[in-house]
Amino acid sequence: MKLEGKLLINGKIKALTGLHIGGATTDAAIGDIDNCVIKTSEGVPFIPGSSLKGKLRSLLEKKEGLNLCRCGRASCNICVIFGSGADKRTVEAGPTRLLVRDCHLTEETKNKMENNEGEFKELELIYTEIKWENVIDRLTSAAQHPRQMERVPRGAEFDFQMVFNLMEKQDVDRFEYFMRGLSLLEDDYLGGSGSRGYGLFSSRIYR
Ligand SMILES: [Zn+2]
Secondary structure, eight states: OOOOEEEEEEEEEEESSOBOOBSOOSGGGTTOOOSSBOBOTTSOBEEOHHHHHHHHHHHHHHHTTOSSOOOOOTTOHHHHHHOOOTTTOOGGGOSOOEEEOOEEEOHHHHHHHHTTOGGGTTOSSSSOEEEEEOOBOTTTOOBOOOEEEEEBOTTOEEEEEEEEEEOSTTHHHHHHHHHHHHGGGTTEEOSSOGGGTOOEEEEEEEO
């Protein structure tokens, strides 16, 4: 198998509510609850490509009625596109087709935040807001100590870019399958605390 071509998918993700993606650097970042949001070495929040990729994979798995598929077979769209553990991956499946780059704040959002403009006028920190929240004990229903949660504010926009490698003829169909899955991303949750109304976002894709 050799690389026949690359398809680039560019788009934007807009946070419709405050967005919290915890500071872990592994695939487990989704659903992690941490007080701080993950940031670049310059201190600017971003969405790790691995988080977005993991989210897309789980949405597609859910749609197919699968539970964490890692079969590694060439007949499995999910494993061919998203990858599987190196030990499971069959030679026929070839290399992982999808690469998801880290999503950074758009220049426009970043500039507005740095200049305290518009909807970003009252941020507690340069790029983020700090909210207090009460943690409720599920057993006793008693409120625990309130804690602080850092979030990327509502309205923030991120650029995203994905690369889909075409290695063989069937990859054209796999790409179409993947693009249908991409629409599942709209109005879904990213990051921890989805159940508390954080992390709702919309995505737009430019073709
Ligand atoms: Zn599989």
